[in-house]
Amino acid sequence: MQEQSTDIRPGEGRPSIAIGAQNLAKRFGHVQALSDASIAVRSGEVVALFGDNGAGKSTFLKMLLGIVRPDAGHVTIADEQVELNGVRDAQRRGVDCVYQDLAQAPDLTVVDNMFLGHELVRPGLGRLFGGLSRNEMRERADQALRDLSIKLPSLNRPVSDLSGGQKQAVAVAKAVMWSSTAVLMDEPTAALGARQSEIVCDLFRTVASKGLGVLVVSHDLPRVLKVADRVVVLWRGETVLDSAAAELTVPDVVATMVGYQKAAS
Structure with a gap:
């Protein structure tokens, strides 16, 4: 049975639903990737999306x-039903993503990575010759990191010199810097050690405190459950649980996933 929370309270100047989806369905040939997937991430809220391999999490995130593009259902961003034709559409609406592979250029500096695809060009003649406003880029990158209480040895070091947790923190700070509505995170602790994972999970709450909706797709149930406000579980392309995280334990979540599997077998 699916539990749906309907008490939506708008934040100050923020949409009730930062990002959400209603009854999404998608088929790839003979494979039904999603059949009835729904979620609602409110502004200032951390929602954890759990599900076993093959549950449809990746397809859901891509939608x-x-x-x-879905075969049925619709996506909502900032309380508005939208049709998205690519990542740029989502970004223009204030939504960005921290991908599992981080999508970073290892040989570029922290600053250059945070502005990758968003480079600031100097005004006047500098624009004609492609000159970058490096001082402004560094100041803005530094401010974005400090806003999230992220400390790095240097912003001028290549990203390849950073630890796994620091690389993940830079990716989160970049997404937040260019987002105004929601940040999606795909397996953000997958390649990290215990301490680094704790630090990254703490960032979820910091990001949400900025008024953004945060959706975390993860297999790291214990850590993510501790920082989430709500939990949504997918099973074979269907939302089968939507509940307050405080009301759940890790065995509860696992039992939901395994229980549905046993019931179907």
Whole structure:
């Protein structure tokens, strides 16, 4: 049975639903990737999306970003039903994503990575010759990191010199810097050690405190459950649980996933 929370309270100047989806369905040939997937991430809220391999999490995330178009259902961003034709559409609406592979250029500096695809060009003649406003870029990158209480040894070091947790923190700070509505995170602790994972999970709450909706797709149930406000579970392309995180334990979540599997077998 699916539990749906309907008490939506708008934040100050913020949409009730930062990002959401209603009854999404998607088929790839003979494979029904999603059949009835719904979610609602409010502004200032951390929502954890759990599900076993093959549950449809990746397809669901791609639909929220406009990478894959649904066969049925619709996506909502900032309380508005939208049709997305790609990642740029989602970004223009204030939604960005921290991908599992981080999508970073290892040989570029922290600053250059945070502005990758968003480079600031100097005004006047500098624009004609492609000159970058490096001082402004560094100041803005530094401010974005400090806003999230992220401390790095240097912003001028290549990203390849950073630890796994620091690389993940830079990716989160970049997404937040260019987002105004919601940040999606795809397996953000997958390649991290215990301490680094704790630090990254703490960032979820910091990001949400900025008024953004935060959706975390993860297999790291214990850590993510501790920082989430709500939990949504997918099973074979269907939303089967939507509940307050405080009312759940890790065994509860696992039992939901395994229980549905046993019931179907």
